[in-house]
Amino acid sequence: MTSLLALLLLLSCPPAGRCADGAAAAGPRIRVAISRGAPSLRLRTSSSIYAQDMKSGQKYLLLEKASYEVRPSAGGISVAGQELSSPIKLLAADGQERIRLGGNLYKGDIVLRAAAGGGLDIIEHLPLEEYLYGVLPSEMSADWPLEALKAQAVASRTYAMKYINPARDYDITNGVEMQVYSGTNKINSRVMEAVNSTRGEVLKYRNRLVTAFFHACCGGHTASVRSAWGEDVIKPLYGVPDPFCKPSRHYRWEFYVSSADLLRAVQAQGSTALKIKNMKIHKKDRSGRAVSFQFATDKVPVVVKTTDLRKRFGTFEFRSTLVGRISPVRGGYELAGRGWGHGVGMCQEGAKYMAMNGKPYRKILRHYYPGAAIVDYE
Ligand SMILES: [Zn+2]
DSSP: OOOEEEEEEEEOSOTTOOOSOHHHHSSOEEEEEEEEEESEEEEEESSOEEEEETTTOOEEEEOTTOEEEEEEETTEEEETTEEEOSOEEEEETTSOEEEEETTEEEOSEEEEEEOTTSSEEEEEEEEHHHHHHHHHHHHSOTTSOHHHHHHHHHHHHHHHHHHOOTTSSOSEESSTTSOOOOTTTTOOHHHHHHHHTTTTEEEEETTEEOOOOEESBOTTBOBOHHHHHOOOOOGGGSOOBOOTTTTSTTSEEEEEEEHHHHHHHHHTTTOOOOOEEEEEEEEEOTTSOEEEEEEEESSSOEEEEHHHHHHHHOTTTSOOSOEEEEEEETTEEEEEEEOBSOOBSEEHHHHHHHHHTTOOHHHHHHHHSTTOEEEEOO
């Protein structure tokens, strides 16, 4: 099914106008893909804007209070039938425009690009520090303790910088597969303080940026990056015991799965089994996480990776790979486990409780990324 994305252009700055926050405007910039591969989009203007061909620099005026269809074309991008080469930049005729897309308001430069795999990519170009204002309240609640928000700011800044790569069409996506960014919607003064007071600080190990992963709750021990994704492990991502997140409501979970659903998961591995007789953890990593499960069936036993099972049954339900108990019940199995998320890097719930107990953000970061130095990117 093809869908039309509505892109609404509107004036959002107050008359006294303070659109660019001075503190965040300087420093590195980042390109965030806020939509990928849209077959077409509908652009509605509230005042006049320019669509600028970035190759030639030529600008085409789009009139105020009008609707334009934008779609990829053989030559690049077609805006209301006018052929432009890809990419194009949307510019306010008066320099004050901000763009609303899918309910979120974006303050950076918006660039439309014909995607390599077809469709249109919408990419926001903005200062890294300003991007972090939009990440923090999406990845951690803006009313959490300030020191936890500061730890998150340093982790998110480091993670984002690791992906800045001019050779690609954009640096980072805006969803849970990387870190969630939803424009300027939820920014408040505490978020800005957390970003501004840690400005430029990143985590480095042996002079290289750490891929500063983070997750909701580790359940008592963070995971090694190797056991989570098979990546080469460095000391800051080796996994640490974590006594801090124990009071969290996400510390324990239970999940029921029917034998019929498990059978389908086993059959998806190519098995011809028609019955699940039992399930058990097949392999654990050093933090106690289940790497894989083994299913006894009416045919040969089948091993399925835990990450595949989580993907299949949902990461909101099958919350982590840290599974403690498997009980056969009511035509299926009840799994009990601890934590929420992949478990690598900083445990956000643990960071929250550390901050509530008076621990400064540097101490929080040193606990979750042992051996990493907190240094200035500049
Ligand atoms: Zn934890």
